[in-house]
Amino acid sequence: MHAIEVSHISKKFGLLTALDDVNFTVSKGETFGFLGPNGAGKTTTIRILTGISTPTKGTAKIFGKDIILETTAARKQMGIVHETSNIYDDLSAWQNLMFTAELYTVAKKERELRGKDLLELFGLWERRNDKVHGFSKGMKRRLTLAMGLINNPRLLFLDEPTSGLDVQSNLIIRDVIRDLNARGVTVFLTTHNIEEANLACDRVAIINRGRIAAIDSPERLKKTIQSAQSIEVAFDPADPRRLEELIQIPGVSEVRKQGDKFRLFTEDPSEVIPAIMEYAGDHNSRVLSVTTFGPSLEDVFIKLTGLEIRTKGVSTVD
Amino acid sequence: MIPGLIAITILFSASSIEPVSIPIERRMKTFDRLVSAPVSLHAVVLGESLSGFLYSIGIAFVPLVAGLLIFGTTPLSIVPLVSGIFLTSFCFATMGTLFAAYPTESPGDIMSMLNMVRLPLIFISGVFIPLESIPFIGQVAGFFSPLTYGNDLIRAAYLGDSHFNPLIDIAMLCTFILIFQLIANRLYNKFNE
Ligand SMILES: Nc1ncnc2c1ncn2[C@@H]1O[C@H](COP(=O)(O)OP(=O)(O)OP(=O)(O)O)[C@@H](O)[C@H]1O
Numbered sequence: 218m219h220a221i222e223v224s225h226i227s228k229k230f231g232l233l234t235a236l237d238d239v240n241f242t243v244s245k246g247e248t249f250g251f252l253g254p255n256g257a258g259k260t261t262t263i264r265i266l267t268g269i270s271t272p273t274k275g276t277a278k279i280f281g282k283d284i285i286l287e288t289t290a291a292r293k294q295m296g297i298v299h300e301t302s303n304i305y306d307d308l309s310a311w312q313n314l315m316f317t318a319e320l321y322t323v324a325k326k327e328r329e330l331r332g333k334d335l336l337e338l339f340g341l342w343e344r345r346n347d348k349v350h351g352f353s354k355g356m357k358r359r360l361t362l363a364m365g366l367i368n369n370p371r372l373l374f375l376d377e378p379t380s381g382l383d384v385q386s387n388l389i390i391r392d393v394i395r396d397l398n399a400r401g402v403t404v405f406l407t408t409h410n411i412e413e414a415n416l417a418c419d420r421v422a423i424i425n426r427g428r429i430a431a432i433d434s435p436e437r438l439k440k441t442i443q444s445a446q447s448i449e450v451a452f453d454p455a456d457p458r459r460l461e462e463l464i465q466i467p468g469v470s471e472v473r474k475q476g477d478k479f480r481l482f483t484e485d486p487s488e489v490i491p492a493i494m495e496y497a498g499d500h501n502s503r504v505l506s507v508t509t510f511g512p513s514l515e516d517v518f519i520k521l522t523g524l525e526i527r528t529k530g531v532s533t534v535d
Numbered sequence: 536m537i538p539g540l541i542a543i544t545i546l547f548s549a550s551s552i553e554p555v556s557i558p559i560e561r562r563m564k565t566f567d568r569l570v571s572a573p574v575s576l577h578a579v580v581l582g583e584s585l586s587g588f589l590y591s592i593g594i595a596f597v598p599l600v601a602g603l604l605i606f607g608t609t610p611l612s613i614v615p616l617v618s619g620i621f622l623t624s625f626c627f628a629t630m631g632t633l634f635a636a637y638p639t640e641s642p643g644d645i646m647s648m649l650n651m652v653r654l655p656l657i658f659i660s661g662v663f664i665p666l667e668s669i670p671f672i673g674q675v676a677g678f679f680s681p682l683t684y685g686n687d688l689i690r691a692a693y694l695g696d697s698h699f700n701p702l703i704d705i706a707m708l709c710t711f712i713l714i715f716q717l718i719a720n721r722l723y724n725k726f727n728e
């Protein structure tokens with residue numbers, strides 16, 4: 218039995234197809250990332266998997282329970298952290314947490330124990346009796362996470378858990394995900410942050426315009442695009458005119474100048490590196506540093522979503 | 536006059552809570568929290584209606600106490616009074632929840648829809664004009680208004696005299712509550728995109 222099993226889900230909003238025949242499974246204990254640009258259908262997928270929204274076609278099962286037919290049973294096993302930090306502003310952090318616990322019928326003793334643990338874990342214990350109204354964005358996000366965990370779920374849905382947060386909040390959240398994973402909790406997270414998916418996820422699905430473009434481990438996804446390997450070289454003296462000369466090296470498909478360094482793209486770094494050394498010798502220059510880079514998940518993302526054409530020259534997606 | 540005043544007070548107070556609170560919960564996205572919790576939609580609709588119910592019972596005391604203290608109007612029997620206030624409150628609270636199913640984040644949208652129903656109800660339900668003296672078509676329409684039965688029940692409590700048998704009033708109010716609850720359920724399901 219899988220933690221999540223999605224088959225042939227489509228979702229239409231009027232004429233707009235938000236999800237188009239989406240299929241995937243998430244194993245128990247896995248951290249599964251849903252990576253895609255804005256409007257790709259990430260939130261729509263989570264809303265369907267949590268039974269808030271009904272798919273136009275297809276079925277989804279949570280630990281074997283059909284989310285449409287056995288909604289309550291399926292929901293009992295999950296914690297949800299929605300895209301927006303949805304908390305009651307005029308209640309205190311503690312009241313928000315206890316209210317959520319009651320919604321999930323967590324026994325009084327247990328919810329008080331867990332509530333304390335969670336608020337401490339998320340650094341909010343000192344502020345437990347303050348109204349949420351005055352909380353910062355990061356504090357609200359951390360409280361939302363605590364609320365998602367109050368029922369001790371086997372499966373946690375996180376819709377962009379860290380977007381727009383500072384480093385500290387980010388690190389706490391990333392730590393918590395790692396810890397949950399170690400305890401065998403299944404995590405389904407959406408993000409448009411490639412690095413986050415790369416760091417946190419066992420497997421990543423890349424979704425674009427409602428369709429899944431690829432599903433695999435971050436490393437295997439990177440392997441699918443060999444041509445995106447690259448070598449970064451710094452020469453002494455740094456001379457920007459080397460660009461035209463470096464492109465002549467056999468096996469180099471593209472050269473970009475990056476600050477005082479050059480980035481050479483190739484399918485075979487082992488062939489190109491000696492050629493770079495030879496070039497340096499011929500030109501009376503010293504090689505200060507050579508670094509090789511495998512393809513990044515970002516490269517895979519750009520390739521699969523076709524973003525490159527639209528945002529030519531921009532090399533970050535997030 | 537006091538029975539009619541109580542009935543109208545309940546109509547307006549009970550049905551005004553959810554049309555305000557649910558759109559605001561939608562805007563704050565806390566509504567998603569409720570509809571994604573492991574509780575049935577029935578329970579959510581029922582729970583939402585409960586707040587309008589409690590609020591309106593509190594408010595209904597104002598004309599009741601004012602009647603007692605200022606006009607010396609005392610109810611004759613307690614059972615029709617309590618059942619009248621409770622059932623009418625719950626019925627209109629459920630109606631408020633039903634209207635709030637309309638998927639908007641602005642309370643004004645729902646309030647204006649609601650007023651198109653609430654205002655006419657006053658005139659066909661025998662509150663100001665006795666049912667006997669309104670035109671036949673109005674009387675027929677009055678049969679389909681829960682306010683008719685709520686008002687009739689509260690009148691029975693004060694005057695000992697009513698248009699219908701109080702048991703019929705109670706049965707009709709219960710039927711309306713059930714129907715509103717079912718329709719509300721369907722609507723929340725349908726609009727949950
Ligand atoms: N309730 C709705 N009514 C109409 N269209 C909707 C609705 N919800 C989502 N959509 C549309 O479905 C598509 C997918 O939206 P979704 O919110 O799932 O994207 P997303 O991947 O979560 O994006 P983001 O990164 O911006 O959160 C979008 O084109 C959006 O406009």
Ligand SMILES: [Mg+2]
Nearest residue numbers: 259260261300
């Ligand atoms: Mg989203």
